[in-house]
Amino acid sequence: MSLVRRKASEDVRNRYYLYASGSHRLGALKIAIRERFQSTYKKNCLHPTNYLRSMLTLSYRIASSGFEPFIYIEPFNNVGYNGKMRADKIRYSSGCDYRINTRNSMQLYYRYHTFNVYDPINYRHGIGLTYSYRF
Numbered sequence: 001m002s003l004v005r006r007k008a009s010e011d012v013r014n015r016y017y018l019y020a021s022g023s024h025r026l027g028a029l030k031i032a033i034r035e036r037f038q039s040t041y042k043k044n045c046l047h048p049t050n051y052l053r054s055m056l057t058l059s060y061r062i063a064s065s066g067f068e069p070f071i072y073i074e075p076f077n078n079v080g081y082n083g084k085m086r087a088d089k090i091r092y093s094s095g096c097d098y099r100i101n102t103r104n105s106m107q108l109y110y111r112y113h114t115f116n117v118y119d120p121i122n123y124r125h126g127i128g129l130t131y132s133y134r135f
Helices: none
Strands: 002-005 008-026 029-042 049-060 067-078 086-099 104-115 125-133
Antiparallel strands (some): 008 029, 029 049, 049 067, 104 125
């Protein structure tokens, strides 16, 4: 993935992800976990920024409908290049998935960030609406 900030052409970054996920359904309740390693190489920096992002999600499927409300927490643990780990930010989200049919779905969510370091890109509060299509 290549990332370029619109107003700062010198801020060119390249990023890769490695992740694994799993989930378990207990009736209408679903527990899911995702572990993601994220490494971002920024132009003119000596070391990449590495994060271990663990996301724990709890969702509930409402019977006879396409709605599935969820909550999740995702800490961004900076693993650093010298082996010292710290939590730079924590992302909390709550929302609802709506399955239109087997291929189409929508998601509406509210997101809140707790920052322990300066973050010029993310805001503390966010609202999102996504559309997904499965091939």
